[in-house]
Amino acid sequence: MALTTVVPGRVWDFSHAVGRNAAVGTGFSQPAGLAVLPQGVTYVVSRGNENNFGSRTSKVFIGGFHEEELLGEFGFYGDKDSEMIWPNSVAVDSQGDVYVSDDWLNRITVFNSDGEFKTNWGTNGSGQGELDGPAGLAFDQNDNLYIVDSRNHRVQVFTKDGNYVSGFGGEGSGAGQLNTPWGITIDGDGAIYVADWKNHRVQKFNADGSHAASFGSAEDLNHPSDVAVDPDGDVYVCDWGNNRVRIYGPEGDALASLVGDAQVLAKWAQTAIDANPDMLKMRRRAPSLEEEWRFCYPTGVDFDAEQSRLLVTDGQRGRIQIYVKDNDYLEPQMNL
Numbered sequence: 001m002a003l004t005t006v007v008p009g010r011v012w013d014f015s016h017a018v019g020r021n022a023a024v025g026t027g028f029s030q031p032a033g034l035a036v037l038p039q040g041v042t043y044v045v046s047r048g049n050e051n052n053f054g055s056r057t058s059k060v061f062i063g064g065f066h067e068e069e070l071l072g073e074f075g076f077y078g079d080k081d082s083e084m085i086w087p088n089s090v091a092v093d094s095q096g097d098v099y100v101s102d103d104w105l106n107r108i109t110v111f112n113s114d115g116e117f118k119t120n121w122g123t124n125g126s127g128q129g130e131l132d133g134p135a136g137l138a139f140d141q142n143d144n145l146y147i148v149d150s151r152n153h154r155v156q157v158f159t160k161d162g163n164y165v166s167g168f169g170g171e172g173s174g175a176g177q178l179n180t181p182w183g184i185t186i187d188g189d190g191a192i193y194v195a196d197w198k199n200h201r202v203q204k205f206n207a208d209g210s211h212a213a214s215f216g217s218a219e220d221l222n223h224p225s226d227v228a229v230d231p232d233g234d235v236y237v238c239d240w241g242n243n244r245v246r247i248y249g250p251e252g253d254a255l256a257s258l259v260g261d262a263q264v265l266a267k268w269a270q271t272a273i274d275a276n277p278d279m280l281k282m283r284r285r286a287p288s289l290e291e292e293w294r295f296c297y298p299t300g301v302d303f304d305a306e307q308s309r310l311l312v313t314d315g316q317r318g319r320i321q322i323y324v325k326d327n328d329y330l331e332p333q334m335n336l
Contacts, residue, residue, distance in 0.1 A: 137184070144160070238299055243295045
């Protein structure tokens with residue numbers, strides 16, 4: 001089974017998976033947003049299940065194969081200042097503080113890099129500076145926080161202290177309009193990309209919030225949940241309803257799809273199975289494990305530019321799948 005996805009000039013090699021379904025500790029529960037920092041430090045938001053088990057933010061070191069380490073957990077379930085009901089996305093400012101959106105409590109909760117609570121802010125409503133279902137988060141180079149205000153069908157911009165700066169979008173299906181948007185990212189040139197969930201597309205905006213481009217459609221994307229851009233301008237979209245990640249070129253041309261290739265269990269998953277002989281016996285009876293390798297509602301995506309790798313939260317599988325991008329690929333000579 002091929003673990004390499006090839007398009008002209010670059011390839012994506014599957015590396016490994018991290019995590020397992022777990023309500024606490026070494027794993028994730030319905031992982032959604034993630035934020036990748038230098039040297040492998042990654043924050044992962046777990047939404048938890050319908051019984052409110054597993055909701056939290058995990059700080060994880062992600063190295064090579066079987067080199068992951070849980071560094072801490074914080075922001076557990078509840079409505080106290082340091083708690084969350086439905087955490088959605090995470091972003092980190094230039095000082096290392098961690099911002100997590102809560103689409104139930106309609107607020108942003110801020111922690112330091114050790115997971116210690118600092119503050120929260122946000123008011124429910126539809127007016128300027130108010131939030132209804134805050135989802136995706138992204139910081140620009142000036143430490144302004146862009147918040148996908150999902151149920152208000154817009155993006156709002158705040159200082160990192162919670163002061164309103166500006167906004168754009170509005171409900172609809174026309175250019176620049178949004179319908180229950182979810183994920184967001186900002187590229188190195190300041191362009192803003194928004195996963196337009198119910199319009200089944202991604203929209204690109206200029207730094208001033210004016211519409212620049214749209215790509216994808218209901219024939220190509222099924223409720224896209226998140227978006228990331230690498231330093232070369234390639235765009236990665238979590239095609240949530242189609243259980244894949246779509247890759248687009250800088251001009252929005254569709255290049256390839258990643259469907260998940262986790263043929264080898266993550267370290268934490270293997271440890272759990274090794275401790276449970278009955279689980280191992282049941283796995284041996286399965287006629288095929290291929291379905292387990294694949295994405296099941298991939299929800300969040302981020303690109304680790306330092307190590308040229310793509311990290312995808314595999315929502316229903318409780319894990320992250322990782323691909324490494326190689327820009328030096330040359331087609332083999334077949335005329336020898």
